[in-house]
Amino acid sequence: MTIQKRLIVVGFLLAFAFALYGAAKHYSPSLVQYVVEQSLAQKAPSGTDLIHLHARLNAHLSAAPDPNSRMRLLLRISAYLEKVQILTPEELDEMLAPERLQVRGRDRSYKAFFNGFGTFLL
Numbered sequence: 001m002t003i004q005k006r007l008i009v010v011g012f013l014l015a016f017a018f019a020l021y022g023a024a025k026h027y028s029p030s031l032v033q034y035v036v037e038q039s040l041a042q043k044a045p046s047g048t049d050l051i052h053l054h055a056r057l058n059a060h061l062s063a064a065p066d067p068n069s070r071m072r073l074l075l076r077i078s079a080y081l082e083k084v085q086i087l088t089p090e091e092l093d094e095m096l097a098p099e100r101l102q103v104r105g106r107d108r109s110y111k112a113f114f115n116g117f118g119t120f121l122l
Contacts, residue, residue, distance in 0.1 A: 029067065032074050039081045045089050056096045 001009075037057060041050050064070035077095060084091070 029071055029074075032071065032078070033061070036074050036078050036081070039078065040087075040092075043081055043084060043087045044092060045087060048089075048092070053092075053096075060096045 037054060040053060040057060044050075044053055061070050061073060064073055080095065081087075087095070
């Protein structure tokens with residue numbers, strides 16, 4: 001193989017790598033949102049309407065002023081969901097309605113988590 005053919009192959013490989021990077025960067029927020037939605041559906045209290053849960057999450061995320069804060073919010077929710085096995089209805093309400101955040105005397109409440117351990121994610 002001549003040097004010119006090698007440069008062409010390297011150029012194609014670099015173009016392919018950049019295309020993969022661009023696709024990953026473009027689709028990663030969608031992937032994170034999908035994972036958070038699935039985790040919420042799995043850990044939601046029994047009897048929770050999944051369509052209503054999906055709509056509440058989207059409404060909560062649409063309040064974010066820009067895509068970066070939306071991603072931070074998704075990552076915070078994801079980090080909290082890693083810590084619990086099953087959400088109580090109160091915790092679900094606290095998580096999806098930040099204006100009604102209240103600590104209910106539980107160590108694993110959403111607000112306590114973000115006032116302490118979760119602030120490093122910002």
